Amino acid sequence: xxxxxxxxxxxxxxxxxxxxxxxxxxxxxxxxxxxxxxxxxxxxxxxxxxxxxxxxxxxxxxxxxxxxxxxxxxxxxxxxxxxxxxxxxxxxxxxxxxxxxxxxxxxxxxxxxxxxx
Numbered sequence: 001x002x003x004x005x006x007x008x009x010x011x012x013x014x015x016x017x018x019x020x021x022x023x024x025x026x027x028x029x030x031x032x033x034x035x036x037x038x039x040x041x042x043x044x045x046x047x048x049x050x051x052x053x054x055x056x057x058x059x060x061x062x063x064x065x066x067x068x069x070x071x072x073x074x075x076x077x078x079x080x081x082x083x084x085x086x087x088x089x090x091x092x093x094x095x096x097x098x099x100x101x102x103x104x105x106x107x108x109x110x111x112x113x114x115x116x117x
Contacts, residue, residue, distance in 0.1 A: 015069045018062065 017023055031051075038047050082096045098106060 011065055011068050014061075014065050018065065 034051060041047065078097070078099055085091050085095050086093065092109075094109060098109065
């Protein structure tokens with residue numbers, strides 16, 4: 001549990017940091033410095049490989065960070081909606097956790113709700 005909490009904290013911090021405009025500016029500055037040094041020393045295969053490797057690792061990690069963030073936010077949103085459904089008297093409790101149901105059940109409940117309108 002300790003490791004999971006630390007990993008969750010790190011992923012949340014990474015997502016917030018990556019989404020910060022200041023981080024984008026820093027990335028542009030680093031890219032500009034890389035470009036200037038490349039122009040000065042010549043763009044050898046090794047020099048191009050450095051940027052390619054960093055970009056590949058960064059993109060791979062960001063895929064997992066974004067997926068984790070979307071999943072966590074989606075769970076929280078569904079929990080809030082389920083709470084609203086439970087608190088509302090006019091809505092059937094069958095809608096709670098409907099996102100885990102099969103497609104046929106979702107379509108059946110959807111058509112019932114539309115017919116009631």
